[in-house]
Amino acid sequence: MTTASSNITAKDTNNKYNLSVVSGGRLTLSRAQFNCSYNHVSYLTSDSKHYIVPFNNMIKIYSMETRQCVKTFKYLNNPVLSELVSSSSSNRVEIIDIDFERENDNIVFYTSTFKKIVMQYTKKKSPKQEISDNLVVDYSNKFDTNVSTLVKVFNNNNSGLLFLVHEKDTTVKKGGNGFLNVYKLDNNNNNGTNESHISIKKWNEGEVILNTWSNNEQYLLVLTKTSCSSPDNNKKLLHIYNLHDVEAAELVIKVPETKVSQSSNAHYITTMAINNTASQIALGYASGVITLITLNNKSNIGEEIDNLQIRTLKWHIDSVLTLNFDNSGSYLLSGGWEKVLTFWLLSDTNVQQFLPRLNGVIISVTSLSTHINDNSGDGKYISLLLQHADNKTNSDYELLVINSTDFQSKLCCNGPLTNFESELPIKSSNYQPISIVSNHNSNNEIFKKILRKSVKNKRQDYTALPFTVSPKFKNLIYFPHNSGVCIYDFYKNEQLKYQYLSTNVSSFMGKVRLEHENISDPQILKIDFTLNGEWMVTYEVEKQPNGLLSSNDSSHILKFWNFDTDSQNWNLQTKIINPHGTNIPITDICPAPVSILNSNAILTSDNNGGLKLWGCLLKENTTASANSNWGLIDMKLPNFNNFSNNVNLEWSGDGSLIFHSFDDVLTILDGRKLTPLENESKLQLDSAIQSLHLVDEEHLFIVTTTCLTVYNLLLGDFTKGFDLYPYVNGIYKTGDLRRLIAVDYKRGNIAIVVNQKDPDFCDKFDVSYKAHVVIFNNNLTCKLGTFTYNDYITGIVWNKDSDFYFMDMNSRLGVVSTTITNELFDVATDNNNTDFKLELNSLSARKLNTSNTDGQSHDEDEEANIINGEKKHKIIRNNTFMNLFDNIDNVQMETLFDSVLRTIS
């Protein structure tokens, strides 16, 4: 590799491509599905210097002093971890507890499938972690893993390991939150085989609603509801269970009923907390009220206590989402939709202090404790899990650790934040907090419905909004997210910055009022850059509130930003409202390859066939780009009779030609005048053009809904093509296919992603996907690499250098690269050596008749059918022309004949 680097020319296409997953991921909220109020899993080391945070693809250890990630355990890097944690593609196995073996400096992870993983923690070791099999302890043989899931492991020195296990209620068909068991494991004998486990406590007499435990993990608090058959109907009971003294009987308290409000929200308990001495319990209701129960005497253990001191704390105006007691017991922390962390001083009556304007809805707050008594007070932290609840397609979490005294942030981390085209079918990434204002609260029932739909649904468009790589810094990816942009550093694997790009309600407050709920924030849909990287162009759509005459009006805004090196922010310079007219969207943005008016320019297209060229106009007497604004400098008028959202733009490198595809017609325009060329300016294709790329000076790469093809501009003919129809038929929404196609303009290579359901792992409630990434050379004649990836790839992009970045459904970022041989990069599956023809089979026309089998039959994979190019003699069958007639509405008569001829030729 080193010798080859000296002569990297056009010939280095011989370099092998590798696919590896290196970055990204998202934070998990693994305990939420077990109705656990203590829902976020993380661990502060005892010296309070490191914080261990599990992601869905790795475990990261952050230093609290430097905010840097000091160590990463990637699941895929490690054979043991990858086998245990990321089993196949379904995401059901998660890290649910983290512990620390002080004597050996080992980190201990527990997975929800009763496995314990022990890892070396000492920093001196090389990043290459050796995790051998004997460090994995499997407890799963003791439990019925079909119904049981591990929720939490309590490790106290007196009584060994206590497992809190959630068991599904198999007797009840619908509903039912299941049982909650505490098992005791004797850890005196360490050989893992003779250990006995005893169920020491089980709450099954009623339905378990919620569970939580105190910060010091001494007390377990369980909320149950008596079953309907019992005499006093719907009585809610609180069980306080001392985990240090497992023999002692539990303390049962009847939940005080409010008689004032008849609303069901006033009875719906959303979260709860217990303090370290079990003297106080806080219950948070959906109505926003917190009830604080103080236990006077513990004499009547085992009986129901009625004489309780009860205080109600009212501040939240939407559901209380999380509660936690400060370790000293003097404060109660609460959080909710307001994005304000509230401190209740318990010794005083209703004195509150606030930490407002957090980045997201607070769904978890934990008061972290350290064992060292530090006088400076810097050892006390509060860990918050924030959620960007505005994103309806994905749960975007953000972890924030703040100092409990001065509220300065100590740590902040999250994965790449992005919006997907539709709600993801992954259960763990679709947590919606309960709200009385927002009606978008999905409980399990609704979620199952979505899942069932997504399994059956043919259209499985989970592509992400198109993300872009900055031309100046190739490691920065810009993800459009709600009304902001998440700038993510690919190699550091950290978010660099999050900047709001538009006015919105949610950036400065929580949407907790009905009128706010109706307002939808502007959505950033496209981000692009001028070729020199000095200007960023964003396109956003703002929808009007529902129920108005103007509800259907959406305003489209184009914004031009330049980078301010002082503040390290993008500064807005020009904002253009309705750039193509009212209610007309921008369908594509293409930066000018050459300077126009001695400056940058951007070409935009609308869905009527109009084009507008925006130029950077320097203000008088200034030369700095910071003082310039943008204006319309040229335009091609739309034809108001035609509408299509399949519009693509491509500008030739010398700026002389513009390729403008509108539905199934490709028009070649003069780049200077925006007028069609005199001769041969129009090219009619068989179906709507999805993507258009001028790979080099000669080859125009066109993707339609039916095929991939290359048009040779010099020969004036199509030279090569593949059938694509079975892979994209009905799957993607209009214009979304191009998110899965990327072109390396430097080398002239083309990357295409094909997503498919993985039949091996699909069942009634679960669906799993795999994706193929295929790299072609500039004229599609040679395939440089084919990779199978076991997750749905939501977008691929060229990194403006030599690699392609892609993102999957779990927000993991990967790279398809020729250069990187870093050992950290884990190769997923490289099928590069397989026969070219076989690959072609797998790619092109694998099964032509899948279109009418509605994705239910999977057994015809082997049946391959190559439509064009490779085989001279074709077998024409009944279904050969099937795809032609599928979209016959758009096909003109001439085209139809052309297509027929091409099919049989």
Place this chain on the structure above:
Amino acid sequence: MNSLSKSDNNTSFSPVILTEYENQSGLLAYVTIELNKQRLSIKELSSDRVINTLFINEANTKINTIKFKHINNSDTSLILLGLSTGEIWIYAYKNNEIVTKLSTQSNFPIVDLQVDSTSNKLYCCDSGNILHIYDLTNFNKINKLDLNEDIFSSSSSNDATIGKICCINSANDKNEKVLLCSQSVLLYNLTSNEVELKFPGHITPITFVEYIESHKCFVTAAKNDRFLNVYDIKTGNIITVLSSSEPVEASKVTISIDHNSDKVNVYVITESGNLEIFQDIFVKREDSDNIESLLKSKKKKKDRTGVKNGGNKKSKKIDGKITFEMNSKHLPLLNCTTSNSIDELIITWLERVSSPFSKQITVAAAPQDVVNSTSNLFYTIKIKPHFSNQGQKHYQGTDIASHEKYVEGNATVSNGDNFQDLLESEIDKVLENNNNVITSLQDQLFDQMLENTKDHKNKKASTTIGSDNNVDIATTISTTNTNNKLRKKKNKDVVGTLTVILTQALKSNDQSLLDQVLNTRDPRVIKATIYKLPQQQLSILLLQKLAERIAVAKNNDGSGNSSNNSLDQWCKWCLIIHGGYLNTIPDLLSSLSSLHSAMKRKASVLNRLNELGEALDCVLKRNEFNDETSNNEYESEEEEEFVEYVEELDDAGLLIENGKLVNDDSNENEYSEDDTRDSVVI
């Protein structure tokens, strides 16, 4: 006492509640409140670096007093903290550890600490009037004196608590003496355990006392009092009274002694944060008038406290006053201490509420950045802020974790159909096209027809402009138009008509002239003017200009419908009269696109209005209908007064009213959106 409003005084809202400045090392110790707890921070002001902080974890432990203590022969520097719990913590700030905690064994809060550096003794007084003496070399308690019995039993009950202490250890006097200050001052001999002298005091508790050894006297200041007393320790007399203009706060008095010349300057920071200067307080001055009046006022106070005045007492007014400004706002000072010489001071202040900063100033010589210098020592100093005032960011800077907010700032906001930046070539293209059009025969005939009617119309038009001065210009324009001979012949325009001016404006691209013409609002005039437009090519140009103006007007007022009514009129008539011609132009769509978009936008409102109209109509109709039906119901109700009531039927839920079961409300929910429901079930 002083009615100065505290509203602009930043320090009163600051979390900084206690400060102590250490001269030698340039350290400032300050206590801030965090939630209900306190934090002590030690900051090196020269380097703007917080050396260490001590967080008091117990909520009920408050720091009452801070004293720095350097141990001479070692490197360790200590801070002594007097706490409200009756403990004294000895804190080594460099190592951030508490060396030891001295307990007074009583729960009275510590009021004052005093370190005698020569004997290395710590004098400490709590609110229970108990004086504790510790040896700082080994942290042992030497002595404990209950002053209540000894001293205050005799005196009046007002003086019950000691607020300040000051030890007086002179080299030639072996006796340990302490000044005990409540409202008055007692000189107490610790060796003999007796009160040596009583000094006349203030009327409020004393908050400051300092002994000046070279002059054998001491200075006191009291709470809310603007007078500072200087006492002679031998005689017990007041040597002089320093009167500042505002009350002096505790611990904001600095006494600066020049050992060479025996000059003593006193600097005080008043309530509003200004620095006031008393120079050379022991030099006697004859300033009789003022003294007389002051003595009178002092007499009253002294009478109340029952202390007789010494006759030779002098009063001294301030010699100078320095105010400070930052960002043209008054800056209250936090503290001041003496520096190298008698005239040099180190002042400290707070920025962004809680960050202290310092600067050295020379008092006597007015520095360069002085503004508003009224006399030698009365001036204002402008201080540059350490925090740049960029943005409205949090005083500690933005938190890294917070998202970057959206700022529109000075960005240009424009609209998609704002064509003002369109490249000139576009318009050139249009004009080029227009010139190539050959006037058809029909046009020519039409022109002739126009000519005939012209005279008649022009009279009307000319009344609006009413000027005959345009003869020459108009004729020259018509003569320049040489490409059409026929037209040239016909163009013997009547001078001064609006048409002529319009033509002229369009051809010469004279915007202001065009504006003048387009300001015409009379529809008849507009119609006539356009009717007489000599060259129909100009109509395109006119439409373009109109479109430009409509677009601009729309951008200016946003609504786009207020002021350009006349523009719409112009447009309308232009399209009506020259529509036929416009149809013949091939590339019109591109040249008039902006007009098209403007009109399209305006036309799109029509649908909306229709919808609204329909909705209103519907509501009105429904109301009407409801009124009618409710009237009917009312009438029918009247008749029903005599319905027979059968109890059995009612109990069985079978009572029928208006053909419906009375308690069958559930079916009626669907009607609930209009008002009929209320009227049905009364």
